[in-house]
Amino acid sequence: MLKINNVSKTYLKNQKEALKNINLNITKGEFTALLGQNGAGKTTLINILAGNVKKTHGEVKIGGYDLEKQELETKKIIGIVPQEISYDPAFTVEELLKKQSGYFGLKNNNEYIDELLESLALKDKKKAYGRELSGGMKRRLLIVKALVHKPEILILDEPTAGVDIELRHTMYEFLRKLHKSGMTIILTTHYIEEAEKLCKRVIVINNGSIIADEPKDKLLKDFSKEIKVEIDFDWEVNIADFEFLSEYHPKIKDKRKVSLKIDKNDLTKILEMIMQKNMKFVDLNIEKQKLEDVYLQLIRR
Ligand SMILES: Nc1ncnc2c1ncn2[C@@H]1O[C@H](COP(=O)(O)OP(=O)(O)O)[C@@H](O)[C@H]1O
Ligand SMILES: [Mg+2]
Numbered sequence: 001m002l003k004i005n006n007v008s009k010t011y012l013k014n015q016k017e018a019l020k021n022i023n024l025n026i027t028k029g030e031f032t033a034l035l036g037q038n039g040a041g042k043t044t045l046i047n048i049l050a051g052n053v054k055k056t057h058g059e060v061k062i063g064g065y066d067l068e069k070q071e072l073e074t075k076k077i078i079g080i081v082p083q084e085i086s087y088d089p090a091f092t093v094e095e096l097l098k099k100q101s102g103y104f105g106l107k108n109n110n111e112y113i114d115e116l117l118e119s120l121a122l123k124d125k126k127k128a129y130g131r132e133l134s135g136g137m138k139r140r141l142l143i144v145k146a147l148v149h150k151p152e153i154l155i156l157d158e159p160t161a162g163v164d165i166e167l168r169h170t171m172y173e174f175l176r177k178l179h180k181s182g183m184t185i186i187l188t189t190h191y192i193e194e195a196e197k198l199c200k201r202v203i204v205i206n207n208g209s210i211i212a213d214e215p216k217d218k219l220l221k222d223f224s225k226e227i228k229v230e231i232d233f234d235w236e237v238n239i240a241d242f243e244f245l246s247e248y249h250p251k252i253k254d255k256r257k258v259s260l261k262i263d264k265n266d267l268t269k270i271l272e273m274i275m276q277k278n279m280k281f282v283d284l285n286i287e288k289q290k291l292e293d294v295y296l297q298l299i300r301r
Helices: 042-050 071-077 093-103 110-119 135-147 165-180 192-198 216-222 239-248 264-276 291-300
Strands: 002-011 016-026 031-035 057-062 078-081 153-157 184-188 201-206 209-215 226-233 251-253 257-263 281-287
Touching: 002 042, 016 042, 016 209, 031 192, 042 057, 042 078, 042 153, 042 184, 057 071, 071 078, 078 135, 093 110, 093 135, 110 135, 135 153, 135 165, 165 184, 165 192, 184 192, 192 291, 201 216, 201 291, 209 216, 209 291, 216 291, 226 264, 239 257, 239 264, 257 264, 264 281
Parallel strands: 031 184, 031 201, 078 153, 153 184
Antiparallel strands: 002 016, 002 057, 201 209, 226 257, 226 281, 251 257
């Protein structure tokens, strides 16, 4: 569906090597997160796919078509939601979307446009001018605009930046539905919980290079040997009571809890040690590794 081979980008202006030898293969129906800190190269990569930035080296195939030699064909296959608001604010929502449809030669697209506006809670803004929309509405309008020509791949560059929580959830629901209906989706985000909730594959880009590209579950599993355990007692505990667990760095929390950082495989052993001391506990919480921790560890490597 999307093949990126040895793609590099050096910006002429400042000789910045924004992408170094990127290789990526996205198959139909995948829901992929593209994670990376500010300046990692995410937008550069997306702008190359959108045809807004010219790559320095490499080859890009979209749906089998060459990005440069068959530009129009590739444009039909992808829908791109840019990071920056990129439409003329002097048009109404309806006018903008009709214009966008016209660009792809679609004339009777009104029903589909209405459907999209409805799904993204923008239906009553049809007659509003682009400039009258709130930040969150503008972001959602960009999604509608990217979809009017029914592309096969949707690529979103930080679509939820600055969008309030409730509307972010509307967007998640929408993306889930879209994915279920067969859409291939690539989502760039710095809200890691978003990638965790929605995506199956996670690609981490750092300093212009891909440093991880794995199924989310595998990535979490590989990094999840260490877990945080919180044990609640029904009396006020004292740090001295946990001398026998000192290698697990016990910490007292809220007077009646102790928290430990342990290897998953040691859990039974530790619980047995506690029970042998006749320290009856009333609750036990295990905190699993989150994608955010994994991400930070990857970046620090
Ligand atoms: N038009 C440009 N001219 C020169 N350097 C740029 C340009 N756009 C981005 N860069 C640089 O390229 C690097 C990657 O930027 P970008 O792709 O925007 O990263 P991200 O989207 O991951 O934050 C950064 O160092 C950025 O400063
Ligand atoms: Mg960016």
